Amino acid sequence: DSGVTQTPKHLITATGQRVTLRCSPRSGDLSVYWYQQSLDQGLQFLIQYYNGEERAKGNILERFSAQQFPDLHSELNLSSLELGDSALYFCASSVGGLNSGANVLTFGAGSRLTVL
Amino acid sequence: AQTVTQSQPEMSVQEAETVTLSCTYDTSESDYYLFWYKQPPSRQMILVIRQEAYKQQNATENRFSVNFQKAAKSFSLKISDSQLGDAAMYFCAYRRLGQNFVFGPGTRLSVLP
Numbered sequence: 652d653s654g655v656t657q658t659p660k661h662l663i664t665a666t667g668q669r670v671t672l673r674c675s676p677r678s679g680d681l682s683v684y685w686y687q688q689s690l691d692q693g694l695q696f697l698i699q700y701y702n703g704e705e706r707a708k709g710n711i712l713e714r715f716s717a718q719q720f721p722d723l724h725s726e727l728n729l730s731s732l733e734l735g736d737s738a739l740y741f742c743a744s745s746v747g748g749l750n751s752g753a754n755v756l757t758f759g760a761g762s763r764l765t766v767l
Numbered sequence: 768a769q770t771v772t773q774s775q776p777e778m779s780v781q782e783a784e785t786v787t788l789s790c791t792y793d794t795s796e797s798d799y800y801l802f803w804y805k806q807p808p809s810r811q812m813i814l815v816i817r818q819e820a821y822k823q824q825n826a827t828e829n830r831f832s833v834n835f836q837k838a839a840k841s842f843s844l845k846i847s848d849s850q851l852g853d854a855a856m857y858f859c860a861y862r863r864l865g866q867n868f869v870f871g872p873g874t875r876l877s878v879l880p
Binding site: 752757 | 809819870
């Protein structure tokens with residue numbers, strides 16, 4: 652157990668629907684990162700939050716949004732889902748922000764989204 | 768933009784043998800951090816080893832060690848005494864202060880009994 656909790660583990664939904672993925676970072680970590688991994692592909696960085704504020708944005712579609720709450724948990728909202736959104740969505744956390752040299756990413760187990 | 772290249776999409780090694788996975792990166796910075804992450808069939812991403820660019824000594828974690836060649840911008844991972852549980856996708860990653868992690872495309876390692 653990495654200490655990063657992601658729910659749900661699996662999710663099957665239909666095109667056009669909206670889903671919310673949830674992440675609780677490891678205790679003491681202030682940064683949360685979201686990554687997308689399509690089948691047998693690498694990791695695509697989506698977005699990063701530090702202590703409730705958005706700090707970096709990657710290849711995140713406009714249909715996707717995220718936030719980090721005061722208790723530091725984060726949610727990734729995916730709307731108007733398309734078949735191509737089927738992927739494994741990882742949350743990772745780290746102690747500091749982008750300027751912290753001590754940063755190591757600790758990953759959750761991922762949420763597998765299947766869009767039919 | 769920084770890029771990380773892993774030129775070996777797939778590799779295999781015999782159990783108990785040694786294998787080296789390659790990683791090169793592109794940067795003009797002198798201070799940065801390098802990582803190897805492992806993703807076994809469970810899909811969980813696990814940190815294997817970490818190296819600070821300012822440290823000349825190569826990092827080691829049990830059977831895992833790196834060969835860090837700063838001038839060549841090379842960061843290879845050596846796995847000694849390979850075990851069946853080492854079979855996984857291995858991702859090399861780069862990070863510098865103020866920037867996010869950049870991951871390579873991965874190398875799939877098979878361990879043959």
